[in-house]
Amino acid sequence: xxxxxxxxxxxxxxxxxxxxxxxxxxxxxxxxxxxxxxxxxxxxxxxxxxxxxxxxxxxxxxxxxxxxxxxxxxxxxxxxxxxxxxxxxxxxxxxxxxxxxxxxxxxxxxxxxxxxxxxxxxxxxxxxxxxxxxxxxxxxxxxxxxxxxxxxxxxxxxxxxxxxxxxxxxxxxxxxxxxxxxxxxxxxxxxxxxxxxxxxxxxxxxxxxxxxxxxxxxxxxxxxxxxxxxxxxxxxxxxxxxxxxxxxxxxx
Amino acid sequence: xxxxxxxxxxxxxxxxxxxxxxxxxxxxxxxxxxxxxxxxxxxxxxxxxxxxxxxxxxxxxxxxxxxxxxxxxxxxxxxxxxxxxxxxxxxxxxxxxxxxxxxxxxxxxxxxxxxxxxxxxxxxxxxxxxxxxxxxxxxxxxxxxxxxxxxxxxxxxxxxxxxxxxxxxxxxxxxxxxxxxxxxxxxxxxxxxxxxxxxxxxxxxxxxxxxxxxxxxxxxxxxxxxxxxxxxxxxxxxxxxxxxxxxxxxxxxxxxxxxxxxxxxxxxxxxxxxxxxxxxxxxxxxxxxxxxxxxxxxxx
Numbered sequence: 001x002x003x004x005x006x007x008x009x010x011x012x013x014x015x016x017x018x019x020x021x022x023x024x025x026x027x028x029x030x031x032x033x034x035x036x037x038x039x040x041x042x043x044x045x046x047x048x049x050x051x052x053x054x055x056x057x058x059x060x061x062x063x064x065x066x067x068x069x070x071x072x073x074x075x076x077x078x079x080x081x082x083x084x085x086x087x088x089x090x091x092x093x094x095x096x097x098x099x100x101x102x103x104x105x106x107x108x109x110x111x112x113x114x115x116x117x118x119x120x121x122x123x124x125x126x127x128x129x130x131x132x133x134x135x136x137x138x139x140x141x142x143x144x145x146x147x148x149x150x151x152x153x154x155x156x157x158x159x160x161x162x163x164x165x166x167x168x169x170x171x172x173x174x175x176x177x178x179x180x181x182x183x184x185x186x187x188x189x190x191x192x193x194x195x196x197x198x199x200x201x202x203x204x205x206x207x208x209x210x211x212x213x214x215x216x217x218x219x220x221x222x223x224x225x226x227x228x229x230x231x232x233x234x235x236x237x238x239x240x241x242x243x244x245x246x247x248x249x250x251x252x
Numbered sequence: 253x254x255x256x257x258x259x260x261x262x263x264x265x266x267x268x269x270x271x272x273x274x275x276x277x278x279x280x281x282x283x284x285x286x287x288x289x290x291x292x293x294x295x296x297x298x299x300x301x302x303x304x305x306x307x308x309x310x311x312x313x314x315x316x317x318x319x320x321x322x323x324x325x326x327x328x329x330x331x332x333x334x335x336x337x338x339x340x341x342x343x344x345x346x347x348x349x350x351x352x353x354x355x356x357x358x359x360x361x362x363x364x365x366x367x368x369x370x371x372x373x374x375x376x377x378x379x380x381x382x383x384x385x386x387x388x389x390x391x392x393x394x395x396x397x398x399x400x401x402x403x404x405x406x407x408x409x410x411x412x413x414x415x416x417x418x419x420x421x422x423x424x425x426x427x428x429x430x431x432x433x434x435x436x437x438x439x440x441x442x443x444x445x446x447x448x449x450x451x452x453x454x455x456x457x458x459x460x461x462x463x464x465x466x467x468x469x470x471x472x473x474x475x476x477x478x479x480x481x482x483x484x485x486x487x488x489x490x491x492x493x494x495x496x497x498x499x500x501x502x503x504x505x506x507x508x509x510x511x512x513x514x515x516x517x518x519x520x521x522x523x524x525x526x527x528x529x530x531x532x533x534x535x536x537x538x539x540x541x542x543x544x545x546x547x548x549x550x551x552x
Contacts, residue, residue: 027330050353051278051428063492064329066279068485071427072542079429080278080303081361084354089373108377112350117383123338127352127380128304128325135375161376173376174397 003232005145005186006251007240008204010036011232013097013143013184022046023095024088024133025056027065028250029143030097032240039239046075048093050129052083061245084129088136091176096137098130098180099144102155105218106196107162107180109134109142110155117157127159134160135175146185146215153218163196170196187212189229193221202227254419255472259445260521262471263289266409266441270319272299274360274407274439275308278430279329279490282482283413283445284308285475285522291315292516301407303356303431307481307498310334313346314508315516320347322405324356331495335502350384355402357431363404363438371399410439412464413478415487416454417446421469424461427485433463442468445475447487458547477526480537488537 003011006029013033017023019042025034035058038045048054051066055075062069071077078086087093100109101124111130115121134140144150162180163170170179183190189202200212201223213220245251257265267273267290275283287308290298294317300309301322306329312318314336321337328334340346351359354372362370371392381387381400389398412432414423423444425432436442444464449472455462478484481491481498501507519525526534 051280051430053428063331063495064279064490066329066428066430067490068280068427068483068539071485077427077429079433080353080357080431081434084357089354112380117379119344120342123326123333123341125325125327125333126323126350129353131352131375131377131380132354135377136373158377158379164376170376173374175374175376 001232001234001237003237004252007232007237009143009184009186010240010251011236012189012229013141014040014236016141016182016184017042017045017095020044020046021094022048022092023097024093024129024137025049026097026099027062030099031062032244032250033097033143035244036236036239039243040236048083048087050080050083052078052080054078054087061249084132088132091136093137094139096133096140098134098140098142098160100130100142100159102150102152103142103144103183104151104155104162105153105198106164106166107142107183107192107198108155108158108164109160109162110157111159112157114156130160134162134177134179136177138178139181140177140179142180142183144183144185146187146212148215148217151216163192167192167194167196187215197221199223200226202229204229205231255421255469256419256449257471257473258521259285259289259473259475262443262473263293266443266470267293267295268408269295270297271408272301273409273411274301274435275411276302276430276432276435277413277479277482278303278428279482280428280430281413281425281432281484282306282308282479283411284480284482285478285525286411286443286445287312288516288525289521291317291512301405303353304329305334305337307495310337310502311512311516313337313340315512318346320349322349322351322356324351324353328495328499330492331499335499336508349386350380352380355387357434359402359405360431360434360438362402363406364434367404369401369403371401374398374400405438407435407439409441409443410435411443411445412436413445413484414464415446415484416448416450417444417472418450418452418455418466419472420452420466421464421472422452422455422462422466423464423469424455424458425463426461429463436464436468441470443471443473444469445473445478447476447478447484449474475522478522480529486539488534489539491533491537
């Protein structure tokens with residue numbers, strides 16, 4: 001079956017989740033990835049949303065992070081202060097999904113501003129929950145299309161900490177979360193090496209390494225044991241298209 | 253004591269030029285009717301605080317009510333950017349003060365709890381701390397480690413929409429709770445708007461659901477469909493189509509002003525707005541029942 005770039009990213013992100021993970025879900029593609037994982041290899045995935053919903057079982061695709069479908073049938077609902085303290089700050093969240101306008105060499109994310117902060121060239125939405133998720137979730141995954149402007153060597157503004165200038169700097173900051181574990185794009189997957197620098201470890205079927213390099217804003221290291229990802233299965237695509245996003249809002 | 257009054261009266265009495273307003277609700281229960289009434293009454297120089305300014309503050313900014321926004325995520329949820337607020341900020345015509353969601357609600361929590369400041373764990377990145385001088389670092393007296401602190405946020409007025417309230421202001425809320433309770437306790441004055449006004453007996457039949465007690469409430473207004481195009485859990489759905497449509501309306505300033513003329517200045521109050529929405533829209537937003545199991549409090 002043929003598939004879109006978005007479907008490729010969502011399927012590969014879903015495969016990174018483990019059964020029984022407690023995952024802090026964002027709207028859009030991460031939401032689809034989590035729901036796909038729950039319907040395939042991770043039936044006991046616990047989805048929590050920053051609006052204060054724990055164990056959501058959304059019956060329809062939520063447009064917003066606070067859709068009422070997240071509440072009906074959920075295990076628990078609490079205030080935002082509780083979700084960020086009792087769940088995230090306390091260490092009860094395994095996985096965070098993040099995106100952003102810029103991701104840099106060390107997995108730092110900019111979702112705040114392009115250009116100068118006080119005189120913005122492009123004013124972006126800002127942190128939302130991302131600053132704390134990146135710091136305190138045990139593992140973070142980043143999903144974003146692979147384009148050069150999205151992958152500069154250094155972000156204009158660090159909304160969410162990856163490894164800063166390297167693992168040592170994040171370690172010295174003393175935050176509890178392990179930082180970004182993988183960046184999933186439409187071309188492949190990058191993972192941090194022992195210094196925290198993103199290295200190309202997987203390419204998707206039919207993608208050339210040169211193509212990834214051309215779309216990355218720094219000289220990208222390539223893993224010696226570079227792998228090719230398994231293409232999305234018919235069943236994964238069927239669940240996405242028929243059950244999760246029948247109108248194709250996030251799949252095209 | 254009954255605090256029941258019209259929303260027009262409540263805004264007249266409690267919202268003044270220059271005030272800091274917190275119109276609460278995370279996606280859910282956003283009190284659009286109150287925002288529109290503030291626009292109609294021509295309030296100016298307001299400081300508009302909300303985690304997500306959403307369409308309600310964008311409309312108030314477009315109408316010229318605001319001097320400054322305090323926020324933690326400035327987008328049209330699930331759609332894109334808030335075009336007008338973004339353009340005003342990029343052009344340097346609108347002041348802003350920015351937090352993460354956690355920073356924003358921590359400030360409310362400090363205000364609600366009567367604390368001088370509130371500690372949070374560091375997040376490794378310092379860029380937002382550097383951009384907003386209200387973020388400070390102090391030494392934890394027990395471990396010697398750095399902690400981040402923020403001061404309380406104490407709005408002049410909080411506007412809280414709820415499913416049901418009695419005339420004294422005891423209010424039941426269910427569904428996404430957002431920062432409703434913290435905003436109410438943090439504020440100097442509290443306006444409650446309710447889908448339904450119910451007897452005190454109904455409130456007392458389920459006290460665990462009372463998020464807002466009457467003792468902090470100044471005004472109670474009966475405003476059905478107050479939160480359209482946001483939603484009220486169990487009463488009506490979020491009007492996602494309008495959120496998508498707003499993105500097109502705000503592509504042009506003229507179109508935005510025309511919308512304000514028609515839907516805000518052109519109606520007297522929310523009842524007229526709802527009539528104007530029409531039966532088709534209301535039918536589209538209807539939601540089938542899904543009742544919780546009753547609980548037994550026991551007759552002691």
